[in-house]
Amino acid sequence: xxxxxxxxxxxxxxxxxxxxxxxxxxxxxxxxxxxxxxxxxxxxxxxxxxxxxxxxxxxxxxxxxxxxxxxxxxxxxx
Amino acid sequence: xxxxxxxxxxxxxxxxxxxxxxxxxxxxxxxxxxxxxxxxxxxxxxxxxxxxxxxxxxxxxxxxxxxxxxxxxxxxxxxxxxxxxxxxxxxxxxxxxxxxxxxxxxxxxxxxxxxxxxxxxxxxxxxxxxxxxxxxxxxxxxxxxxxxxxxxxxxxxxxxxxxxxxxxxxxxxxxxxxxxxxxxxxxxxxxxxxxxxxxxxxxxxxxxxxxxxxxxxxxxxxxxxxxxxxxxxxxxxxxxxxxxxxxxxxxxxxxxxxxxxxxxxxxxxxxxxxxxxxxxxxxxxxxxxxxxxxxxxxxxxxxxxxxxxxxxxxxxxxxxxxxxxxxxxxxxxxxxxxxxxxxxxxxxxxxxxxxxxxxxxxxxxxxxxxxxxxxxxxxxxxxxxxxxxxxxx
Numbered sequence: 001x002x003x004x005x006x007x008x009x010x011x012x013x014x015x016x017x018x019x020x021x022x023x024x025x026x027x028x029x030x031x032x033x034x035x036x037x038x039x040x041x042x043x044x045x046x047x048x049x050x051x052x053x054x055x056x057x058x059x060x061x062x063x064x065x066x067x068x069x070x071x072x073x074x075x076x077x078x
Numbered sequence: 079x080x081x082x083x084x085x086x087x088x089x090x091x092x093x094x095x096x097x098x099x100x101x102x103x104x105x106x107x108x109x110x111x112x113x114x115x116x117x118x119x120x121x122x123x124x125x126x127x128x129x130x131x132x133x134x135x136x137x138x139x140x141x142x143x144x145x146x147x148x149x150x151x152x153x154x155x156x157x158x159x160x161x162x163x164x165x166x167x168x169x170x171x172x173x174x175x176x177x178x179x180x181x182x183x184x185x186x187x188x189x190x191x192x193x194x195x196x197x198x199x200x201x202x203x204x205x206x207x208x209x210x211x212x213x214x215x216x217x218x219x220x221x222x223x224x225x226x227x228x229x230x231x232x233x234x235x236x237x238x239x240x241x242x243x244x245x246x247x248x249x250x251x252x253x254x255x256x257x258x259x260x261x262x263x264x265x266x267x268x269x270x271x272x273x274x275x276x277x278x279x280x281x282x283x284x285x286x287x288x289x290x291x292x293x294x295x296x297x298x299x300x301x302x303x304x305x306x307x308x309x310x311x312x313x314x315x316x317x318x319x320x321x322x323x324x325x326x327x328x329x330x331x332x333x334x335x336x337x338x339x340x341x342x343x344x345x346x347x348x349x350x351x352x353x354x355x356x357x358x359x360x361x362x363x364x365x366x367x368x369x370x371x372x373x374x375x376x377x378x379x380x381x382x383x384x385x386x387x388x389x390x391x392x393x394x395x396x397x398x399x400x401x402x403x404x405x406x407x408x409x410x411x412x413x414x415x416x417x418x419x420x421x422x423x424x425x426x427x428x429x430x431x432x433x434x435x436x437x438x439x440x441x442x443x444x445x446x447x448x449x450x451x452x453x454x455x456x457x458x459x460x461x462x463x464x465x466x467x468x469x470x471x
Contacts, residue, residue, distance in 0.1 A: 026223070027222055027223025027224075027225045028225070029223075029225060029263050029265065029266050030223075031223075031224070033266040034263070034266060035266075036266055036267050036324040037263060037266065037267070037269060037324070039324065039328070039330075041324075041328070041329070041330045041354045041356060041362065042269065042322055042324055042330050044271065044320065044322065044332070046410075047123065047427060047466065047468065048118075048123070048142065049123040049125050049140050049141075049142040049156065049466060050123075050125060050427065050429060050464045050466060052156075053125070053127050053140060053158075053464060054431070054462070054464070057129060057462055058370075060396075061396065061402075061433070061435070061460075062346070062348075062370055062372065062396065062402075063338075063340075063344045063346060063372050063375070063396050063397055064314075064316060064336070064338035064344070064346040064347075064348070064370070064372060065277060065314060065316065065338070066255065066257070066275035066276070066277050066314060066315070066316035066338070067257070067273040067274060067275040067316035067317060067318040067336055067338075068318075068336075069273075
């Protein structure tokens, strides 16, 4: 049953890729539509010195580590 | 020196300390870039940070300066200090309160070429019994009309562990980190990040002062102590997904989830939701809730059955089974300074987090009148403050 599920998943994935090609997938959010994304309140790291410190606290007080923070945010409007 | 030192316990924990800020800052460098190929904004931040909880107080300044040149390069430097005074539960039960200072310097260079962004950073930190150095390189590239950003980064750290009062003791620890980031704009109001990071450590990974306790019927209190002993390697992986959504009115909602596991048997996860709400053009309020949970390391025990009962032994509460809740609030106020021509604007910020830790298998040995192993579980609360002023130019 698991094997069947994997096979169906692979076929569906490959099919989806093929579909993407034939649909000529294009960027669906234009630069002029990114005002909201460019707002500073949409930044994952609005204050780097503050975010870095908080990561430091978490790393010191918790056993888990890595994959902190996050890139992105902003507009890409250059 | 505020207190007489008898035996010292590192409050920040040896675990992962060498890479902590190198990784953070280099990744912040990449993260700062934002979506679309632009260099981070020129800025200077001057922060006072403070952690107070469980008998441990750590505070100090952090100064970050960043400046771009010719729209291609951006250099930055950070000076960070931890001023530590500790009477934590480990210290009061097995050592003496002490004070300590840690100085850390980080420098970095970012380079932008088209839609490719590269960052190189070096961090060095020093305290009386621990030296850490780390180098980090990261590169990211925008694809698909700048809707997609893919980044990879690598960090390498070299630490030296010493023991105060023992000039003959010196051990090394080497650390490597591999990270992949994917950022995707989903809609004009929604952005998602995926992050994966693997970290490997090799060398002396335990604390040269910390003790484990074992059952000892010959002791009047029913137990005795012996040095902890960790494996000399550790490999971990962490996967995180984060999303941020711009609400129909001007406010944003952020959510993230991370899953963690390592070769020491620790499995953990954390989730956070945050809400950012501008009251006016100048005043922004922020609130958040975070939950963290982990299982203990395979070789962790609050009380071992007898001395040297197993190859590896730990009683570090950061390796125990526990969870914590965090609630936080922040306020930012932006202001203009027309009388200083080269400054665009300034910003005052205050963030306060309240963390509540609850341990399942780390007992509170300050409580007397219980049989060994029957003491109540330890818990404590801490306050984390970040107050800083930012100047943009």
